[in-house]
Amino acid sequence: MDEDTRYEAVRSRDARFDGVFFFGVETTGIYCRPSCPAVTPKRRNVRFFATAAAAQSSGFRACRRCRPDAVPGSAEWNARADVVGRAVRLIGDGVVDREGVPGLAARLGYSARQVQRLLTAELGAGPVALARAQRAHTARVLLQTTGLPVTEIAFASGFASVRQFNDTVRAVYATTPSGLRAAAPGSRRTTDxxxxxxxxxxxxxxxxxxxxxxxxxxxxxxxxxxxxxxxxxxxxxxxxxxxxxxxxxxxxxxxxxxxxxxxxxxxxxxxxxxxLRDLTTAVQRLRRLFDLDADPYAVDERLGADPRLAPLVAARPGLRSPGAADPEELAVRALVGPAEAGRLVRRYGKALDAPCGGLTHVFPEPAVLAEAEPGGTLGALTAALADGAVRLDAGADRDDAQRALLALPGLRPRTAAVIRTRALGDPDVAPPGTDVPDTWRPWRSYALRHLCAAGRPEP
Structure with missing residues (x-):
C-alpha cells in the first residue's frame, strides 16, 4: 500500500486495516487505528507507521477513543517466515523482556546490531521499542482490569523500575497510571x-x-x-x-x-x-491458538475466487486455521493422538496445586517425556525437542524445523505437515499426497480447513 491508499482507508474508516498500519496526526500528537471514528485529519497533517511502537517512538501518544494499542496484530508479521516475522513473534512471546536483545538475536542467529537494523528498516522501531509498546499495553490492561498496586503492575508488565513504568505510561497515554486506571469502568475490575x-x-x-x-x-x-x-x-x-x-x-x-x-x-x-509476569506470553499464545491475528479479508478474497471453494467461503466467511498454545505439546499430540496424550498427562504431567473442574495437570515437558519413555518415535521427538535439535518456538525457522522433524526415525511427512501448520502457524501448508492448486497459495492451510469444515475430502 502506498500512502495515498492508506489515507483513503483512513478517510473511509476501514477496519480491515486496523493493525496493518497506524497513522499519527501532527497537529494533535495523537496516533490512531485506521477505523478511528474521530474527525478525519487533513492529508498534509498525517504520518503513517507500520507499528504502534514506531508511532510512539516518533512522539505520538495513543488515541483514547480508538485505543490503537488494542488492535489485532498484523497478519503479515505472523505469516512471514523471514527473520523480521520471526523476530516479531518472539518479541510478542516476551523474549526481549526475559532475555534482552542479545537473547533475541541469539535465537534468530543474527547479531544484535543486525536485528536492530532489520526491524528498524521494516517496522520503524527496534526490538526495545517494540517490547516497550507491548509492555505499555500490558500495563494498561492490568491497570484497567485489576485493583493491584501500581508497583506490582509495573514489574508484572516487564518494566525494570517504577520510574520507567511511569515515564512510559505518560509518554504513550499522556496520563499517569492512576489516571489511566480511573478512565476505565470499575465494574470490570477484579481486586484479586x-x-x-x-x-x-x-x-x-x-x-x-x-x-x-x-x-x-x-x-x-x-x-x-x-x-x-x-x-x-x-x-x-x-x-x-x-x-x-x-x-x-x-x-x-x-x-x-x-x-x-x-x-x-x-x-x-x-x-x-x-x-502475572506471564500475562503477555499467555495472551499471545491464546491469540496463536485461535488465529486471532489473521486477515480474513485477504484469505477470503483469494480462496473465494476459486470455483470449488467459493461456496464454502461464502458459507463460512472468516474461517480460521487454529494454531497451538504450546507448540511442543502440539507436536507430541500430533504424533500420538488424544487418547495416548491423555495417558502421558496422567503419568508424567505436572499436577496443578489446585485442580479446577476437569483441569488437573499441565502437559509434561519434552525432557520429562524423553527420560520417561526414551524409545521409538516419541522418544526421538521429545529428545530432539528437549535438546534443541527441533525448534518449534515462536521464532523457529519453519523450513529448518520441518527438515529436522523428517530426519527423526518413524515420523511421517503428514505428521510433520500438521506440526508445521499448527505448531508453527504456517498459513500455506499442503500435506504430502494432496493435489492442491497453486491458485490457493499463500492460504492453502485455510483452504484445507474449509474443506474439512464442510466435510469434503482433501484434494
Missing part, C-alpha cells in the same frame, strides 16, 4: 486476579467463525489439560498453560463480542496466572 482471574477481550479483525474452531478443539481435547463446556454456540474452552514463570488456566468463550458492523470484534477470555 489470582482468584477471580483477569478478564480480557481478545480482539480480531473481520468476521470470525468460532463454531468450527471450537468443534476442532472439542474433538482434540486431551483430558486433564483441556475441556469444552456448554452447548454449540455458547461453549467455553478451558485449558492449562505451561509458561516461563509459572502456570496458568485460560477460559475462552465461543460467542464473539461485536463492536460495530465491519469493525471486527473479540472473544471474551479469562486468565488465572500463578505469576
Amino acid at each position: 486476579p489470582a482468584t477471580a482471574g483477569l478478564p480480557l477481550r481478545l480482539a480480531h479483525r473481520g468476521p470470525y467463525q468460532a463454531g468450527p474452531v471450537f468443534d476442532l478443539l472439542q474433538r482434540e481435547a486431551v483430558a486433564g489439560i483441556e475441556e469444552v463446556l456448554g452447548v454449540p454456540g455458547r461453549r467455553t474452552y478451558r485449558r492449562t498453560l505451561r509458561l516461563p514463570y509459572g502456570t496458568g488456566i485460560a477460559a475462552v468463550d465461543e460467542r464473539p463480542g461485536r463492536a460495530r458492523p465491519g469493525a471486527g470484534g473479540w472473544l471474551e477470555a479469562r486468565l488465572h496466572l500463578t505469576d
Whole structure:
C-alpha cells in the first residue's frame, strides 16, 4: 500500500486495516487505528507507521477513543517466515523482556546490531521499542482490569523500575497510571486476579467463525489439560498453560463480542496466572491458538475466487486455521493422538496445586517425556525437542524445523505437515499426497480447513 491508499482507508474508516498500519496526526500528537471514528485529519497533517511502537517512538501518544494499542496484530508479521516475522513473534512471546536483545538475536542467529537494523528498516522501531509498546499495553490492561498496586503492575508488565513504568505510561497515554486506571469502568475490575482471574477481550479483525474452531478443539481435547463446556454456540474452552514463570488456566468463550458492523470484534477470555509476569506470553499464545491475528479479508478474497471453494467461503466467511498454545505439546499430540496424550498427562504431567473442574495437570515437558519413555518415535521427538535439535518456538525457522522433524526415525511427512501448520502457524501448508492448486497459495492451510469444515475430502 502506498500512502495515498492508506489515507483513503483512513478517510473511509476501514477496519480491515486496523493493525496493518497506524497513522499519527501532527497537529494533535495523537496516533490512531485506521477505523478511528474521530474527525478525519487533513492529508498534509498525517504520518503513517507500520507499528504502534514506531508511532510512539516518533512522539505520538495513543488515541483514547480508538485505543490503537488494542488492535489485532498484523497478519503479515505472523505469516512471514523471514527473520523480521520471526523476530516479531518472539518479541510478542516476551523474549526481549526475559532475555534482552542479545537473547533475541541469539535465537534468530543474527547479531544484535543486525536485528536492530532489520526491524528498524521494516517496522520503524527496534526490538526495545517494540517490547516497550507491548509492555505499555500490558500495563494498561492490568491497570484497567485489576485493583493491584501500581508497583506490582509495573514489574508484572516487564518494566525494570517504577520510574520507567511511569515515564512510559505518560509518554504513550499522556496520563499517569492512576489516571489511566480511573478512565476505565470499575465494574470490570477484579481486586484479586489470582482468584477471580483477569478478564480480557481478545480482539480480531473481520468476521470470525468460532463454531468450527471450537468443534476442532472439542474433538482434540486431551483430558486433564483441556475441556469444552456448554452447548454449540455458547461453549467455553478451558485449558492449562505451561509458561516461563509459572502456570496458568485460560477460559475462552465461543460467542464473539461485536463492536460495530465491519469493525471486527473479540472473544471474551479469562486468565488465572500463578505469576502475572506471564500475562503477555499467555495472551499471545491464546491469540496463536485461535488465529486471532489473521486477515480474513485477504484469505477470503483469494480462496473465494476459486470455483470449488467459493461456496464454502461464502458459507463460512472468516474461517480460521487454529494454531497451538504450546507448540511442543502440539507436536507430541500430533504424533500420538488424544487418547495416548491423555495417558502421558496422567503419568508424567505436572499436577496443578489446585485442580479446577476437569483441569488437573499441565502437559509434561519434552525432557520429562524423553527420560520417561526414551524409545521409538516419541522418544526421538521429545529428545530432539528437549535438546534443541527441533525448534518449534515462536521464532523457529519453519523450513529448518520441518527438515529436522523428517530426519527423526518413524515420523511421517503428514505428521510433520500438521506440526508445521499448527505448531508453527504456517498459513500455506499442503500435506504430502494432496493435489492442491497453486491458485490457493499463500492460504492453502485455510483452504484445507474449509474443506474439512464442510466435510469434503482433501484434494
